Amino acid sequence: xxxxxxxxxxxxxxHQAFPEAVVESKGDSVWVTPEALGQVARHLKETKGLExxxxxxxxxxxxxxxxxxxxxxxxxxxxxxxxxxxxxxxRENPAxxxxxxxxxxxxxxxxxxxxxxxxxFEGHPNMKRVxxxxxxxxxxxxxxxxxxxxxxxxxxx
Amino acid sequence: xxxxxxxILVNIGPQHPSTHGVFRMRxxxxxxxxxxxxxxxGYLHRGSEKLAEERTYTQVITLTDRLDYLASMTNNQAYxxxxxxxxxxxxxxxxxxxRVIMAELMRIASHCMGIGFFLNDLGAFASPIMYMxxxxxxxLDLFEVVCGARITYSYMRIGGTSHDLPEEFLPALKxxxxxxxxxxxxxxxxxxxxxxxxxxTKNVGIxxxxxxxxxxxxxxxxxxxxxxxxxxxxxxxxxxxxxxxDIPVGVQGDTYDRFAVRLEEMRQSVRIVEQCIEQLPPGSHxxxxxxxxxxxxxxxxxxxVESPKGELGFYxxxxxxxxxxxxxxxxxxxxxxxxxxxxxxxWKLADLIVIFGSIDINMGEVDR
Numbered sequence: 219x220x221x222x223x224x225x226x227x228x229x230x231x232x233h234q235a236f237p238e239a240v241v242e243s244k245g246d247s248v249w250v251t252p253e254a255l256g257q258v259a260r261h262l263k264e265t266k267g268l269e270x271x272x273x274x275x276x277x278x279x280x281x282x283x284x285x286x287x288x289x290x291x292x293x294x295x296x297x298x299x300x301x302x303x304x305x306x307x308x309r310e311n312p313a314x315x316x317x318x319x320x321x322x323x324x325x326x327x328x329x330x331x332x333x334x335x336x337x338x339f340e341g342h343p344n345m346k347r348v349x350x351x352x353x354x355x356x357x358x359x360x361x362x363x364x365x366x367x368x369x370x371x372x373x374x375x
Numbered sequence: 376x377x378x379x380x381x382x383i384l385v386n387i388g389p390q391h392p393s394t395h396g397v398f399r400m401r402x403x404x405x406x407x408x409x410x411x412x413x414x415x416x417g418y419l420h421r422g423s424e425k426l427a428e429e430r431t432y433t434q435v436i437t438l439t440d441r442l443d444y445l446a447s448m449t450n451n452q453a454y455x456x457x458x459x460x461x462x463x464x465x466x467x468x469x470x471x472x473x474r475v476i477m478a479e480l481m482r483i484a485s486h487c488m489g490i491g492f493f494l495n496d497l498g499a500f501a502s503p504i505m506y507m508x509x510x511x512x513x514x515l516d517l518f519e520v521v522c523g524a525r526i527t528y529s530y531m532r533i534g535g536t537s538h539d540l541p542e543e544f545l546p547a548l549k550x551x552x553x554x555x556x557x558x559x560x561x562x563x564x565x566x567x568x569x570x571x572x573x574x575x576t577k578n579v580g581i582x583x584x585x586x587x588x589x590x591x592x593x594x595x596x597x598x599x600x601x602x603x604x605x606x607x608x609x610x611x612x613x614x615x616x617x618x619x620x621d622i623p624v625g626v627q628g629d630t631y632d633r634f635a636v637r638l639e640e641m642r643q644s645v646r647i648v649e650q651c652i653e654q655l656p657p658g659s660h661x662x663x664x665x666x667x668x669x670x671x672x673x674x675x676x677x678x679x680v681e682s683p684k685g686e687l688g689f690y691x692x693x694x695x696x697x698x699x700x701x702x703x704x705x706x707x708x709x710x711x712x713x714x715x716x717x718x719x720x721x722w723k724l725a726d727l728i729v730i731f732g733s734i735d736i737n738m739g740e741v742d743r
Contacts, residue, residue, distance in 0.1 A: 323591025
């Protein structure tokens with residue numbers, strides 16, 4: 219059975235190395251500041267006993283007040299997992315550091331979030347749209363996205 | 376002295392018989408050798424995640440059917456597990472067994488298609504896949520008995536399944552389970568030692584274990600690289616802790632290993648179904664007293680299953696309304712493509728097609 223490391227456990231671990239990184243911890247999740255994300259991710263991947271060698275998934279959620287980027291991390295060698303989250307309050311130009319350097323599996327997933335949610339991942343080598351075409355206006359998974367009226371549909375009776 | 380030629384850029388797809396749907400590879404060739412590759416997709420993007428935000432929790436099940444349309448049952452299962460985790464719904468034991476039977480049958484059907492199309496790409500045109508279609512047909516017939524549909528089942532429900540097993544199902548399933556190992560042996564005898572298949576796939580497109588883990592590869596792609604990581608064993612859901620089965624792993628992660636792992640997994644799936652038939656308990660197929668509209672408490676949950684293609688996960692966020700606030704799909708086909716470039720650079724055009732076929736992607740799931 220995969221053991222779920224609670225947010226408090228991870229937060230206690232992180233508190234020694236990065237006293238200012240942890241924002242909150244609740245349930246199975248720990249929130250860190252976007253600035254510290256890169257260091258925290260490296261710590262989680264490389265520290266003995268944690269060894270989160272496998273990035274299960276990256277998700278973006280739009281809470282209107284802020285964007286949240288959620289990293290589901292798994293350690294295949296120790297069979298445990300945790301959830302790392304970070305909040306981004308800038309709605310005009312949201313950005314968080316990329317983790318592609320640590321886990322290559324983030325490559326397409328970060329591009330997808332950029333495409334559909336409009337969060338830029340700084341340091342990603344190929345930050346461009348992946349599902350929609352270049353030139354598409356807006357980011358559809360944002361909660362304030364409304365499709366522009368289609369002139370062809372409007373014109374038909 | 377080595378001769379260098381001017382690299383040439385070739386678009387393979389989006390309309391190409393070996394790209395398994397509308398998928399494009401932008402490949403730079405030096406002569407016949409791949410020097411760079413970029414996957415281009417999105418042609419089948421339907422915005423499933425956005426659509427899910429406007430449907431009730433039960434209605435989203437129909438959207439999951441249309442992700443990996445060769446394995447709709449496991450898509451249903453991944454979603455309902457996530458929704459049950461979010462809403463805290465207990466599932467009756469019988470329903471869990473029924474779901475596992477369906478998921479394992481689906482795995483056999485999906486691997487049939489995976490291997491069949493892989494051999495198609497290899498040049499064994501249409502013969503192996505017709506054998507595979509023969510068995511898949513039997514599985515689809517079984518599903519039709521259960522829920523009336525052959526591709527888009529929507530059979531699983533939050534809290535159980537939509538129907539109990541009809542009385543003609545179990546005898547038909549027993550007959551299938553009895554004859555299927557013979558068919559798998561037949562594939563094995565026809566294919567596994569075939570000279571052309573071995574020559575074309577052994578040592579081709581090697582994905583080392585460390586690279587596979589780093590690229591978040593899952594499913595047969597990861598296991599072929601020698602990593603025994605299967606969620607059914609590593610994090611047993613439903614009743615996988617009550618049945619005996621092995622996880623086949625490959626030796627070095629080449630194209631042949633990916634084929635061999637799928638073939639062996641079909642045998643293990645038959646084994647699981649056999650045990651489920653023996654252990655199948657009486658009882659209800661769905662949890663009692665479920666509300667008509669499910670309103671989970673505020674929070675988020677991540678539910679995952681080992682789908683035929685890899686780890687399929689749903690990350691659901693609830694704000695207590697009747698539809699998910701966010702429904703993120705972690706699709707294995709999409710993420711397994713991350714490693715495509717590393718697997719193919721340095722190989723020739725003909726190998727590229729074979730390596731790509733061995734990942735077994737499904738465009739419905741890649742583009743969502």
